Amino acid sequence: MREQQIPQENQKPVVIIGAGHSGVAVAAGLRTRGWQGRILLLDAEKETPYERPPLSKELLKAGAPDESTPLRKEKFFQDKGIERLAGLTVESIDRPGKAVLLSDGGRHGYHRLVIATGSRARALSVPGANLPGVLALRTRDDALELKRVLVPGAQVAIIGAGYIGLEVAAAAAARGCKVTVLEFQDRVMSRVTSAPVSRFFENVHGQKGVRFVFGAAVTAIEGTDRAEHVVTADGARFPADVVLAGIGVIPNQEIAEAAGLHCKDGIFVDDDGRTSDPEIYATGDVTHFTSRIDGQSQRLECIQNAMSQADSVAAHITGQPTSDPEIPWFWTVQHGVRLQTAGVRHPDDDVIVRGTPSEGKFSVVYLRNGRLSAVDTVGGLSDFRPAKKLIARAAEIDPSLAAEPSISLTDAALQPSL
Amino acid sequence: MSNNKVTVVDREGATHDLEWEPDQSLMEALRDNDLPVLASCGGTASCATCHVFLEKEVFETLGERSEDELELLVEAEGYQECGSRLSCQVDFSQNLDGVTVTLAPEG
Structure with a gap:
């Protein structure tokens, strides 16, 4: 029945470059949405596509198997008729010829x-x-290499106190390494959260023996055959058997740029995931887009965005309506303590602490012009779902009610006028 | 171990019979059989988009829900004290052969 309804154009191939969360979600989403045409998934890595969040968490634990959780079982790709070409890269996009050229000489x-x-x-x-x-x-191979050197007693210097740096710091400390985190800013996770949350996590790490050096500008790594010291601008030298740089990511936009697609800190896409060429889409970490929620021009590095954009792309390719935008959200787990964030905070948002950080469970509420823009939940998730809903409707919040954890966040919101 | 048979009631009330394989969580069985389960966190009890209702007798055979799971569920649409689970937290067990799973409303 269904096949008769599929337009002729659906018989044509969709080529997906990249088999991370977003690429795999596009492939799976196309099938779920009834796409009958060929789907070619081009994967730079050889093994079955895998989950990345565990690479900096569970995988690094002592005794954890050296296996990463597959995004889908190998059999899934076969069952769904998703052709995965693994271990090769795309050299270029031939837009006039509507084809990609591969590192093995192939052309699709x-x-x-x-x-x-x-x-x-x-x-x-x-x-x-x-x-x-x-x-x-970044990759499973990176994680396995790191895991091999996080041995008890190893001196580990981590450059950058973002999610990755801190998750690795936690894993390394748990394995008995001596961990020093060097951060240029004056607190941890300064890009993504406010000072109360930073201070809380600095404490959590401090109690596990992790040492922080703030205002640290790394100027060199010294060593004869391998890294031995990290040197900072003030001349300090930190001994290190292992140096991990967690200083952010760069979008892999080069082939798009070379093909003349509009790019700047990511490939520009519209609400449907389309690039400046209407036959080419982009999705996930590599994209730059205008938020449908707050009009912000941004690149988001998170699973939520990877999945949400993938869904929009699959919907648009199959000619179906896209879902409402989802509030972006993020999570990290350090020393078993979860920080989960709904929404994207701005540095100048008003900050309301909800609960008592010393009790290990609290939230921080961010208001922009009196309206909820983001919420951090620490050590608990009660506020997370209400926060997503309230942010989606840009709810006005009573700051004194929001500061009182016994009052639900929803009850701290002024009712929308009818 | 052989596959479990599961009956799923979707959000429109339609039923689907599917095979739940031993190496899958319930969420994976739903997702990989094209049911509309977003599972945007990949099965880490973070997002609550895989919320399902189980029959009370089945629910009671399972272990306690973790604090994270419970906190997400309590705030979820249609929460049932003796029925709501995040399907990513429900592992395969032969006791669960033949169960009926109802997808919770989104939101």
Whole structure:
């Protein structure tokens, strides 16, 4: 029955570059939405596509198997007729010829192309950054390499106190390493959260023996055959057997740029995930877009966005309506304590602490012009779902009610006028 | 171990019979059989988009819900004290052969 309703154009191939969360979600979503045409998933890595969040958490634990959780079972790809070409990269996009050219010399025509190339870890650009022992964490191979060197007693210097740096700091401390985190700003996770949350997590890490150095500008890695010291601008030298750089990511936009697609800190896409070429889509970490929620021009590095954009792309390719935008959300787990955030805070938002951080469970509410813009939940998730709903309707919040944890967040919101 | 048979009632009330394989969580069985379960966190009890209702007798055979799971569920649409689960937290067990699972409303 269904086949008769599929328009002729659906017989044509969709080529997806990249098999991370977003690329796989596009492939699966196309099938769920009834796409009958060929689906070609081009994967730079050889093994079955896998979950990335555990790479900096569960995978690094002592005794944890060296296996990453697959996004879908290998059999799923076969069952769904998703052809996965693994271990090769796309050299270029031939837009006039509507084809991609692969590193193995192959050429594949597309009806629609989806770029889901993700992002890569920003590399340190100081002398000595290429020494053995200087690592980054992005792929399963990176994680396994890191895991091998996080041995008890190892001196681990982590550059950057963002999610990745802190998750690795927690894993390393739990494995008996001596951990020093070097951060240029004056607190941890300064890009993504407010001072009360930063201070709370600094404490959590401090209690586990992690040492922080703030205002640290790394100028060099020193060592003869491998990394031995990290040097900062003030001349301090920190001994290190292992150096992990967690200093952000760079969108893998080069092939899109070379093909003349509109890019700047990501590939520009519209609400449907379309690039400046209407036959080419992009999705996930590699995209730059205008938020349908607050009009912000942004690139988001999170699973939620990868999944949400993938859904929009699959919907648009199959000619179906896209879902309402989802409030972006993020999570990290450090020393078993979860920080989960709904919405994207701005540094100048008003900050309301809800609960008592010393009790290990609290939230921080962010208001922009009196309206809820984001909520951090620490050590609990009670406020998370109400927060997403209230942010979606830009609810006005009574600050004194929001500061009182016994009152639900929903009850701290002024009722929308009818 | 052989597959479990599961009957799923979707959000429109239609029923679907599917095979739940031993190496899948319930969420994975739903998702991989094209049911509309977003599972945007990949099964880490973070997002609550895989919320389902189980029959009370079945629910009671399962272990306690974690604090994270419970906090997400309590705020979820249609929460049932003796029925709501995040399907990503329900592991395969042969006791669950033949169960009926109802997808909770979104939101």
